[in-house]
Amino acid sequence: MPDDNRLYSYSAVLMGSPILLKLFTHDDALASRVFRLIKQYENLLTVNRAQSQVMDINHAAGKHPVAVSRPVFELIRCAKAASQCKDSAFNLAIGPLVKRWKIGFHGDSVPPANDIAALLRLTDPADVVLDEAHCSVMLLKPGMAIDLGAIAKGYIADRVRDFLRQEGTECALINLGGNIQTLGSPHGGWSVGLKKPFAGDELIGALTVENRSVVTSGIYERYFEHNGKRYHHILDPRSGYPLDNELDSVTIVSKESIDGDIWTTLMYGMGVEKGCAVLHARPDIEAIFVTKTKEVVLSSARHFRFTLLDNCYRVTDSIA
Ligand code: AMP
Ligand code: MG
Numbered sequence: 188m189p190d191d192n193r194l195y196s197y198s199a200v201l202m203g204s205p206i207l208l209k210l211f212t213h214d215d216a217l218a219s220r221v222f223r224l225i226k227q228y229e230n231l232l233t234v235n236r237a238q239s240q241v242m243d244i245n246h247a248a249g250k251h252p253v254a255v256s257r258p259v260f261e262l263i264r265c266a267k268a269a270s271q272c273k274d275s276a277f278n279l280a281i282g283p284l285v286k287r288w289k290i291g292f293h294g295d296s297v298p299p300a301n302d303i304a305a306l307l308r309l310t311d312p313a314d315v316v317l318d319e320a321h322c323s324v325m326l327l328k329p330g331m332a333i334d335l336g337a338i339a340k341g342y343i344a345d346r347v348r349d350f351l352r353q354e355g356t357e358c359a360l361i362n363l364g365g366n367i368q369t370l371g372s373p374h375g376g377w378s379v380g381l382k383k384p385f386a387g388d389e390l391i392g393a394l395t396v397e398n399r400s401v402v403t404s405g406i407y408e409r410y411f412e413h414n415g416k417r418y419h420h421i422l423d424p425r426s427g428y429p430l431d432n433e434l435d436s437v438t439i440v441s442k443e444s445i446d447g448d449i450w451t452t453l454m455y456g457m458g459v460e461k462g463c464a465v466l467h468a469r470p471d472i473e474a475i476f477v478t479k480t481k482e483v484v485l486s487s488a489r490h491f492r493f494t495l496l497d498n499c500y501r502v503t504d505s506i507a
Contacts, residue, residue, distance in 0.1 A: 192374060202229050202340065204364025211358050211373065221347055228343045231259050232335050234282065241333055245282065249329030252318060260322045266338050269449045270312035276456020277449055278424035280310045282332025290420040291409030297418065303427035310424055341402060341448025344368035365403050368444045372397035383497060384435040384477060391483060391500050395492040396440060402447030404455060405436030421455050432458045438475040440491045446472060459484050463505040
C-alpha cells in the first residue's frame with residue numbers, strides 16, 4: 188500500500204485509444220517504458236495497418252503458413268480456443284466481416300445480405316491452423332483474416348501489469364480505453380467508473396476493486412446509424428450482423444484482463460439469463476450487464492463493490 192495518497196497520471200494515445208497510467212510515484216521514465224511496451228505489442232498485433240505479424244498471416248491467407256513470435260502464437264491459440272467454446276460468440280476469424288462493415292471507421296455501411304453470406308464462409312475458426320513446432324499460423328482460405336481487436340487490449344493490459352510488478356511497483360492502474368488492469372490496493376481500493384451508455388463521460392455507478400481487471404464492451408463505443416437503426420461493432424459470428432439483444436454493455440471483473448476481454452464478447456452473445464447461468468460455474472469471472480431497460484444485473488459480486496450513482500438505473504442480483 189502506498190505511503191501517501193498522491194497519485195500521478197500519465198497519458199498517451201495508442202491503439203487508437205486514450206491510454207491512462209496511474210502510479211503512486213512520480214516516474215516519467217517508467218511511464219515511458221510502459222507506453223513503449225504497449226506500442227511494441229500494438230506493432231505485432233494490429234490489423235489497422237498494412238504491416239504487423241497478424242497482417243503477415245492475413246496477407247498469406249490461402250497461400251502459406253507464417254512463422255510468428257511466441258507471444259503472438261500463444262495469443263492466437265488462446266483466441267482460437269475461445270472461438271471454439273460451446274455457444275461462443277467470439278470468433279478470431281471475424282476479420283473479413285469487420286473489414287466489410289468498417290463500423291466506426293470512414294465508409295461504414297450496411298453490406299448487402301449476399302456479401303455477408305459469402306464472407307461468413309471465410310470465418311470458420313477451424314480454418315485457422317496452428318503449427319506448434321514451427322510457431323506458425325496458416326489461414327486455409329484466400330480472403331480469410333484474423334482480427335484480435337476483441338482480445339489484444341486485455342492481453343496487453345496483463346503484460347503491462349506483469350512489467351510493473353517486475354519493476355517493483357506495488358500499486359498501479361492501466362486503462363487501455365475500456366480495458367483496465369489494477370495492481371495492488373491503494374487505500375480503499377481502486378474506483379472504476381461504469382459508463383452510462385450513449386452519455387459521454389456520465390457514470391451509472393462505480394466499482395471498487397483490488398488486484399483485478401475491469402473490462403467493458405458496449406454498443407455505444409463504436410457504431411453508425413442507417414435508416415434509424417443502430418449498427419454497433421460487436422458482430423454475431425452466426426449471422427454476420429451486429430449482435431442484437433437486450434444489452435447496452437457488459438463489464439467483466441476478473442483476475443486476468445485477457446479473460447475479461449474474451450468474456451465480454453461471450454456474455455454479449457449469451458445475454459443476461461444464459462450468461463449468469465454459465466458464470467455460476469466460473470466464480471473467477473463476474474459480469475455486470477447493463478440492459479437497454481436500465482437494469483444493472485450483477486452475476487455475482489465477490490471481488491468488487493458496486494455503488495449506484497444514477498437513480499434511473501435499478502440494480503438486481505443474478506437471476507440464475
Ligand atoms: P471489444 O471492444 O473487446 O468488444 O472488441 C471489439 C472488436 O473486436 C471489434 O471492433 C472487432 O475488431 C472485433 N470483433 C467484432 N465482433 C467480434 C466477434 N464476434 N468476435 C471476436 N472479435 C470481434
Ligand atoms: Mg473484448
